[in-house]
Amino acid sequence: MSDPLDRRGLMLVLSSPSGAGKTSIARALLAREPALEMSVSVTTRPPRPGEVDGRDYHFIDEAAYQRLVAEDGLLEHARVFDHHYGTPRQPVEAALAAGKDVLFDIDWQGAQQLKGRAEDDLVTVFILPPSADELARRLTTRAQDSAEVIARRMAKAADEMSHWSDYHYIVVNQDLEQSIAEVAAILTAERLRRKRRPGLARFVNTMRQAEE
Ligand SMILES: Nc1ncnc2c1ncn2[C@@H]1O[C@H](COP(=O)(O)OP(=O)(O)OP(=O)(O)O)[C@@H](O)[C@H]1O
Numbered sequence: 001m002s003d004p005l006d007r008r009g010l011m012l013v014l015s016s017p018s019g020a021g022k023t024s025i026a027r028a029l030l031a032r033e034p035a036l037e038m039s040v041s042v043t044t045r046p047p048r049p050g051e052v053d054g055r056d057y058h059f060i061d062e063a064a065y066q067r068l069v070a071e072d073g074l075l076e077h078a079r080v081f082d083h084h085y086g087t088p089r090q091p092v093e094a095a096l097a098a099g100k101d102v103l104f105d106i107d108w109q110g111a112q113q114l115k116g117r118a119e120d121d122l123v124t125v126f127i128l129p130p131s132a133d134e135l136a137r138r139l140t141t142r143a144q145d146s147a148e149v150i151a152r153r154m155a156k157a158a159d160e161m162s163h164w165s166d167y168h169y170i171v172v173n174q175d176l177e178q179s180i181a182e183v184a185a186i187l188t189a190e191r192l193r194r195k196r197r198p199g200l201a202r203f204v205n206t207m208r209q210a211e212e
């Protein structure tokens with residue numbers, strides 16, 4: 001009998017203005033979801049204190065980034081806050097082929113590019129902060145960027161937020177635990193979608209035949 005749980009992997013995208021909480025939600029989700037794999041982006045920005053190469057990002061220089069673009073090694077890529085960011089193609093394709101789900105922490109430009117390439121497999125979530133003041137507070141208390149970088153990110157927040165309505169789901173990240181639970185619920189529901197479960201038709205047919 002075919003496995004009724006047999007299904008296609010999905011691509012779960014989290015976007016938000018900088019500091020709204022994508023990384024915090026993503027980390028918690030990965031810790032509780034063994035079938036979920038993080039897409040580790042490449043970036044030309046320097047590492048923040050505590051960031052680990054290969055875990056948080058693959059930190060690369062401009063020449064390496066341009067090579068990846070030229071050889072079509074990135075599934076999507078964009079310039080964000082004066083640096084280049086991109087999603088390495090091969091690990092995502094390998095994970096999806098193995099039936100795993102992949103989590104992306106990317107901006108609206110990246111989400112738009114993925115939509116153009118893999119709309120059927122894509123589930124997008126926009127994370128909003130509870131207020132502009134709280135967003136500023138989070139960026140400041142994270143204490144990992146210079147005052148200049150924080151000011152630049154705050155200045156871009158309104159523009160980033162203008163893309164909220166292009167996303168399938170919206171989570172207002174006031175209480176972190178609740179936001180994690182909400183994104184986990186989205187993942188659970190999307191995994192159960194009929195279109196992602198090709199094994200179901202045979203499963204039901206086999207049961208129906210057994211009844212005859
Ligand atoms: N619900 C919350 N309540 C209070 N603080 C939060 C909440 N969610 C996240 N934070 C804190 O806000 C700061 C920014 O969060 P985080 O780094 O997850 O944001 P981000 O959206 O990934 O930002 P960036 O796009 O710049 O990487 C962190 O210090 C984090 O601990």
Ligand SMILES: Nc1nc2c(ncn2[C@@H]2O[C@H](COP(=O)(O)O)[C@@H](O)[C@H]2O)c(=O)[nH]1
Nearest residue numbers: 041077078080085086087105106107109110
């Ligand atoms: N389009 C893409 N955007 C990305 C990717 N990796 C990260 N990001 C986004 O960049 C900003 C800034 O990130 P930070 O780590 O410097 O704070 C944030 O919105 C990320 O979601 C990517 O591969 N492609």
